[in-house]
Amino acid sequence: MKVYSLKAEQFVNASIQECWAFFSNPRNLQKITPTDMGFEITDFDEKSMYAGQIIQYKVSPLFGIKLSWMTVITVVKEESYFVDEQRFGPYTLWHHKHFFEEKDNGVLMTDLIHYALPLGFLGRIMNALIVKNKLKSIFNYRTIKVDELFNTK
Template sequence: MSRTYRIHAKQILPVTIGQAWDYFSRAENLPFITPASLALRVTSAPQEGPVYAGQLIEYTIRPLLGIPLYWMTEITHVEHQRFFADEQRFGPYSFWHHQHHFREVSDGVEMTDMVHYRIPLGWLGDLANSLFVARQLKELFSYRSGIIPSVLKELH
């Protein structure tokens, strides 16, 4: 059995809780905060209104050698302007659980991402994680940390 891995990322956003929630709780914004090299596309029909428990979101992503992978996540928990969680239903991981937390602080909003994931294929998945998956996920959150402030400036 493969291991469960964890990623924890935190950053301060110079916006209101409402602005942060409105931006990050909409799947159509994901491509704007994802490195172009991953070629993430949201393929499900756009959802009207705020994120809700039970919402299914479909994507294609190209994490390795440009090969497209299908990914479907379900929003499983929502507490308006506090947190939401998504879990993979179909896709590249044997387990994926991603929590998005938002908390007002003196200089804006503290946004925290907590991801727990497993790679399929036992020890081969663990090897893939050590060779490229963990690095790619860390780079994704590092990219987001760098790009999000400029994306959010456009909200003002």
């Protein structure tokens, strides 16, 4: 199984408390996800983030095809980092670490994702042709939205 990684960093002009409150709330994910992804939370207990929390979504990453996706929050260190992992969904492996580092005048937010695709050789081709670029475009979109929400004040 080939495992890929993606790293994204962004400075957020907000306090660590504001940043954590926004990014640790799954309801805000829709605000920073491209609309063409058809992102929709289908099951969430509405509690503050905690280790063991299950969140279920519907997404349409390619060609409008709806897919179910279940993630579990596996680790939470308040105002520092959290980790979500896919339990069911389009990836063979999805491990997403969200780090928040307080800096002068804001927060450096770093995402580190490790992922793998099913179908062996075909999955590697799909990553090279579509998936890698789709993930980059999702994070580019998120950068723009986070700038609009936090960095234009």
